[in-house]
Amino acid sequence: MNEGLYLPRIAVLKDKRAETPDTITFTFELPEGGNLNNIPGQCLQLTVFGYGEAPISITSSPTQKDCFQLCVRDVGNVTKALHKLEIGDKVGVRGPWGNGFPIEGLKGKNAVFIAGGLGLAPLRSLINYIVDNRRDYGKVWVLSGARTPKDHLFKWEWDRWSKIDRFEVLTTVDRGDDTWTGNVGVVGSLLYKTDIQVENTMVFICGPPIMFRFVTMDLAKLGFKDDMIVSTLERHMKCGVGKCGHCNVGSKYVCMDGPVFTYAEMKKQPGAL
Amino acid sequence: MKRLFKEDVASFVRELKGSYKVAAPQERDGEYAFDFVEDEDKVVLDYPSTILPIKKFFFPPEEIILEYDLSAEEEIKFKSEPKADEICILGAHPCDINALLRFDMVYLDDKFDPFYKKRREHALIIGVYCTHPSEACFCGSMGTDRVEDGYDLMLIDGGDEYGVEIGSEKGDRIVNSMEIFKDGKDMERPKLEGFIREVETKDLPELMLEKYESDLWNDFGEKCLGCGKCVLVCPTCFCYNVVDDIGLDGKNGERKRIWDGCVLTDFTLVAGGLNFRNDRTSRLKQRILHKFSYFDDKYGVSGCTGCGRCINVCPADIDCTRIVGLLRSESK
Numbered sequence: 391m392n393e394g395l396y397l398p399r400i401a402v403l404k405d406k407r408a409e410t411p412d413t414i415t416f417t418f419e420l421p422e423g424g425n426l427n428n429i430p431g432q433c434l435q436l437t438v439f440g441y442g443e444a445p446i447s448i449t450s451s452p453t454q455k456d457c458f459q460l461c462v463r464d465v466g467n468v469t470k471a472l473h474k475l476e477i478g479d480k481v482g483v484r485g486p487w488g489n490g491f492p493i494e495g496l497k498g499k500n501a502v503f504i505a506g507g508l509g510l511a512p513l514r515s516l517i518n519y520i521v522d523n524r525r526d527y528g529k530v531w532v533l534s535g536a537r538t539p540k541d542h543l544f545k546w547e548w549d550r551w552s553k554i555d556r557f558e559v560l561t562t563v564d565r566g567d568d569t570w571t572g573n574v575g576v577v578g579s580l581l582y583k584t585d586i587q588v589e590n591t592m593v594f595i596c597g598p599p600i601m602f603r604f605v606t607m608d609l610a611k612l613g614f615k616d617d618m619i620v621s622t623l624e625r626h627m628k629c630g631v632g633k634c635g636h637c638n639v640g641s642k643y644v645c646m647d648g649p650v651f652t653y654a655e656m657k658k659q660p661g662a663l
Numbered sequence: 664m665k666r667l668f669k670e671d672v673a674s675f676v677r678e679l680k681g682s683y684k685v686a687a688p689q690e691r692d693g694e695y696a697f698d699f700v701e702d703e704d705k706v707v708l709d710y711p712s713t714i715l716p717i718k719k720f721f722f723p724p725e726e727i728i729l730e731y732d733l734s735a736e737e738e739i740k741f742k743s744e745p746k747a748d749e750i751c752i753l754g755a756h757p758c759d760i761n762a763l764l765r766f767d768m769v770y771l772d773d774k775f776d777p778f779y780k781k782r783r784e785h786a787l788i789i790g791v792y793c794t795h796p797s798e799a800c801f802c803g804s805m806g807t808d809r810v811e812d813g814y815d816l817m818l819i820d821g822g823d824e825y826g827v828e829i830g831s832e833k834g835d836r837i838v839n840s841m842e843i844f845k846d847g848k849d850m851e852r853p854k855l856e857g858f859i860r861e862v863e864t865k866d867l868p869e870l871m872l873e874k875y876e877s878d879l880w881n882d883f884g885e886k887c888l889g890c891g892k893c894v895l896v897c898p899t900c901f902c903y904n905v906v907d908d909i910g911l912d913g914k915n916g917e918r919k920r921i922w923d924g925c926v927l928t929d930f931t932l933v934a935g936g937l938n939f940r941n942d943r944t945s946r947l948k949q950r951i952l953h954k955f956s957y958f959d960d961k962y963g964v965s966g967c968t969g970c971g972r973c974i975n976v977c978p979a980d981i982d983c984t985r986i987v988g989l990l991r992s993e994s995k
Contacts, residue, residue, distance in 0.1 A: 393777045394743060624937075628904060628923075634905065635901065635925065636923075646774075661945070
C-alpha cells in the first residue's frame with residue numbers, strides 16, 4: 391500500500407570511510423536487519439533530520455546482505471549535514487527507486503565500466519554485483535578517471551577487483567602529483583590502452599556530462615552501438631515517485647523510468663543530454 | 664431528466680452544506696474565484712472562468728506531508744496522515760473537470776499520492792456546462808468542452824432552470840433524495856461556439872518534438888519573465904517542491920510540499936550548481952512541450968485543457984496557442 395508514500399524508514403549509521411577530502415562512504419544498517427533489496431543502479435531519498443531529503447545513488451550491491459552503503463560528496467545542504475553525522479546517528483530512507491542496471495540483460499555479456507570522479511559510486515553497485523555472481527558474466531573492464539590522485543574513489547577496491555578472474559582495472563588522472571605513477575589523461579584515453587572487445591559487450595558510463603559526451607564519441611569510434619551504452623541521468627528530485635516533476639525529461643521521469651537509460655533511449659528524450 | 668430551477672440554487676447549496684463544505688464560484692474583485700460558500704446567494708454558476716482552477720482543493724498550495732518528532736532518544740516518531748473534509752465542488756466547468764482527470768493520471772497511479780487520493784475520495788463534483796467561451800479559451804480545440812467522466816452531477820443551462828445529468832451513484836442518490844429536483848424534459852448539452860483561439864491538435868505531440876530546435880522558442884524565451892504565474896493558474900500543473908522546517912528546539916520537524924513550476928529558475932538546479940535548464944527559453948519550452956507533447960506521450964491525452972488561464976495572466980503576453988500556431992506554420 392502507498393499510505394506511507396512519504397514516510398521514511400530508519401537506518402543507523404555504522405561506518406564512515408573517507409574516500410577523498412570531500413567524499414565519504416557511509417555504511418548504514420536497518421534496525422530490522424537485512425539490506426534494501428536494491429537492484430544495482432537504483433537510488434533512494436535520504437533524510438537527514440532537521441535538514442531535508444536528497445536523492446542519493448546506492449553504491450553497495452544487494453549481495454552485501456547486512457547493510458547498505460552511500461558514497462556522498464558534501465555539496466548541498468543535506469549532504470553537508472550527513473557528513474557531520476556520527477556513528478549511531480539515525481537517518482531516514484525512502485526507496486530504493488528506479489529501474490536499476492539491466493542485470494538480466496547483461497548475463498553472459500562483457501561489461502566495460504567508465505567512471506568519472508563520483509560516477510564510480512553508482513557503478514560500484516553493479517561491479518560488486520558481478521564480483522559476487524562471477525559465473526553469470528563475461529569479462530569486466532573498470533576504467534576510472536579523476537581530476538587528481540586524491541580525487542579517486544574506492545582506491546581500496548582496486549586491488550581486490552584486479553585479482554578477480556577476467557577483471558581488468560585501469561585508472562587515470564587529469565593531473566598527477568608526486569605519488570602518482572599511473573596514467574595521466576582523460577578517462578576515454580584508457581579505452582585505447584587495453585584490448586576491449588566490442589562484440590557482446592555493454593558499456594556503463596557515469597560521470598560529468600562533458601565526460602559522457604567525449605567518451606560516447608570514443609565508443610562510437612570503437613564500434614559500440616548506442617543501445618549497448620548505458621548510463622544514468624542525474625536530475626533534481628524531490629518525491630522519488632513520479633509526482634513532483636523535477637526530474638522530468640521528455641516523457642520520462644528519471645526517478646521511476648530511470649535513472650538508468652541506454653544512450654539510444656537518451657537520444658530520444660529531448661533535453662536528456 | 665431531473666431539473667433544478669435557478670431560483671432554487673441557493674436553497675440547494677444550503678441543503679448541500681448540511682453534508683459538505685461547499686465550494687463554488689463567487690465574485691471577487693471583478694473576477695470569479697472558487698471559494699467555500701458562506702452566503703448561498705453569492706454563488707454564481709454562469710461565469711466565464713475562475714482565477715484559479717479547482718486543483719487547490721485537492722492539491723493545496725502548501726501542505727505538510729510528514730511530521731517528525733526527535734524528542735525521544737530511542738525512537739523517532741513519524742506522522743504522515745492524510746485528512747480530508749467532505750467537500751462539494753459546485754459549478755466546475757468541463758475543462759476543469761477534465762483537468763482533474765489528468766491530475767488523477769499522475770497522482771492516482773500505482774504509486775498514488777495518499778493526500779490527494781483521500782481528498783478525491785471525499786469530494787462530490789457537481790459541474791456546470793459552460794455556455795460561452797471567453798477570449799482566451801480554446802477548450803473546443805482540445806476536446807475538453809465535453810466531459811464524459813469525473814463528475815457526480817452536471818448541470819445544463821436551460822434558461823430558468825438547469826437540466827441535471829447524473830454521472831455517478833452518489834449523484835443519483837442526491838438527485839433522487841432531494842425534493843428540490845423536479846421532473847423535466849431532456850435537455851441537450853450546449854454546443855460551444857465563437858472561439859477566438861484555436862489549436863490544431865492533429866499530430867501535435869510529434870510536431871512539437873520535430874520543432875524542438877526551432878529558433879522561434881528564443882523569441883518567446885526572451886520575453887518570458889520566469890514569474891511562474893502560468894504554472895500557478897494552470898489546472899494541470901502538478902509539480903511541487905519539498906522543504907523541511909525544524910522547530911527552534913531542534914526536536915520537531917515538518918516536511919512541506921509547496922507548488923513549484925518548471926519555468927522557475929532553480930527548478931532543475933542540483934547540488935553542486937549544475938542547472939539542466941539554465942535559460943528561460945529551455946524552461947518555457949519544457950512547460951509548453953510537457954503540455955502538448957510529453958504528457959500525451961505518457962498518458963495518451965494532451966496535458967493542456969485549453970482553459971486559457973495562462974494566456975490571461977501572462978505579463979509578457981505569451982500565448983501558447985500562438986507558439987503552437989507559429990511552429991505549425993514553420994513546418995508547412
